[in-house]
Amino acid sequence: MSDLKTRISEDVKTAMKGGDKARLSVLRMLQAELKQREVVESIELTDAVVQAAVEKMIKQRRDSESQFRAGGRPELADKEASEIQLLMAYLPQQLSAEEVDALIVQAIAETGAAGGKDMGKVMAWIKPKAQGRTDMGKLSGLIKAKLS
Template identity: 80%
Template sequence: MSDLKTRITEDVKTAMRAGDKPRLSVLRMLQAELKQREVVDAVELTEAVIHAAVEKMVKQRRDSESQFRNANRTDLADKEAAEIAVLLDYLPQQLSETEVAALIDQAIAETGAAGGKDMGKVMGWIKPKAQGRTDMGKLSGLIKAKLG
């Protein structure tokens, strides 16, 4: 069993003992997602698989949060933001804006990218280094702006 899966299981127990219902709810959803991947998809739960599941859940919540904010439903948007905060605990340390900018500059230099047509080369170079450590959609936009 992966260390991260063990940590999630222990955190569920801790949240139950503490009566922290919002945190417990998010952790149970995460466990359900992991069980889905493990049983239905027949995938071994490695750190990478767990990180991918967490990233998917964070992305879904960011999308929902954005839609709720646009609809002036701050109560629901705040709930999504709180869930994101819980989930981010299970991803590697996030990159700062400065680190992301430096990584983009390095990727462009290493790949010799000269314009928008080289977007795929840059993303291919940067993805393994940034996956799970930054919002990939936002990263793509930053790269596009830099190349454009």
């Protein structure tokens, strides 16, 4: 069993005992996502699988948050933002802007990328090093800007 899954289960118990309904709701959704992956996809829950589930949930909430802000619903957008913060606790330490920039420069140098057509090579080089540690959508935009 994944250490991360065990930690999430313990956090659910703590939230239940502490009466933290908002945290409990998010953690139960995360547990449901993990259970679905375990049962439907018939896979062993490793820390990497749990992190991928957390990343998926964060991405969904970021999308919802931006749509709520665009739709003039700040109270719902703020709820999504707080859920993102709760979920971020289950990801590894995030890369700083400087570390992301250094990774991009190193990736471009090592892959010999010279323009937008080499975007895939750069992403393939960076992905294993940055997955779960930065927003891959933003990373893609930064790489595109450096290559153009």
